[in-house]
Amino acid sequence: MATTHEATDEAHDEAERTPPTRTEDQDPKLWRGNGWTARVIKNEDDDGWAVEMTCDGQSEPALVGPWTMGRDKKNPKPLDASAFATLVKTANEVVARHVQQRQAMLHRSVTTAVEDGTRIRVDLDVVPDEDDPHAILTGRDQAGETVKRSRVPASFKLTAESARKWLEGDVAEP
Numbered sequence: 001m002a003t004t005h006e007a008t009d010e011a012h013d014e015a016e017r018t019p020p021t022r023t024e025d026q027d028p029k030l031w032r033g034n035g036w037t038a039r040v041i042k043n044e045d046d047d048g049w050a051v052e053m054t055c056d057g058q059s060e061p062a063l064v065g066p067w068t069m070g071r072d073k074k075n076p077k078p079l080d081a082s083a084f085a086t087l088v089k090t091a092n093e094v095v096a097r098h099v100q101q102r103q104a105m106l107h108r109s110v111t112t113a114v115e116d117g118t119r120i121r122v123d124l125d126v127v128p129d130e131d132d133p134h135a136i137l138t139g140r141d142q143a144g145e146t147v148k149r150s151r152v153p154a155s156f157k158l159t160a161e162s163a164r165k166w167l168e169g170d171v172a173e174p
Contacts, residue, residue: 028078034088040067040076049076053091062098063091112160114167120147122163126154139167 026032029040035056043050048069052061068077106126113119119142126135133154139147148167156162 026079026084029076031079031084033084036088036091038079038084038087040079043067051079051087053087055091055095063087063094065090108158110158110160110163112164112167114164118142120163120167122158122167124152124156124158128154137163137166139163 031038037054037056038051039054040049040051043066049067050064051067053063054061069075070077106128108124109121111119111121120139123138123140124135125138127133135152135154135156136149137152137156137158138149141147150166152166
């Protein structure tokens with residue numbers, strides 16, 4: 001199954017191969033283009049309207065927000081090229097923030113000094129596998145060369161001290 005980030009990348013690659021969004025080809029409540037679909041829907045929380053932005057290939061919207069009433073104060077304002085462009089930009093930003101947040105949750109890095117004073121950067125990369133969650137610890141010297149790498153439990157607490165102990169062999173390898 002593709003991650004949100006991979007699906008978004010694929011959608012954007014597809015969008016680059018498709019012609020630009022043409023106003024005359026769009027419905028007032030449904031626009032497609034640039035790898036996204038904007039759909040005006042009834043807002044279930046009140047009497048108004050909402051718009052949902054769904055990335056091509058995804059089943060759930062990445063963004064749902066309020067939408068403006070039309071002049072008759074009953075029906076939604078029709079989507080237009082300017083609104084669609086703004087919605088696409090906003091949805092892309094939401095997805096990018098989600099990817100950054102997920103990356104921050106799955107990756108940690110500290111720098112520590114070992115006995116001889118050499119500074120080593122230790123990266124912890126969590127692999128969120130449902131059947132076998134684990135993490136990979138990688139130690140790199142200042143030139144970026146890998147000096148040590150091993151698999152650890154996903155619950156491994158990375159601190160400068162735990163990294164130093166791991167590098168010096170004081171932590172048992174699973």
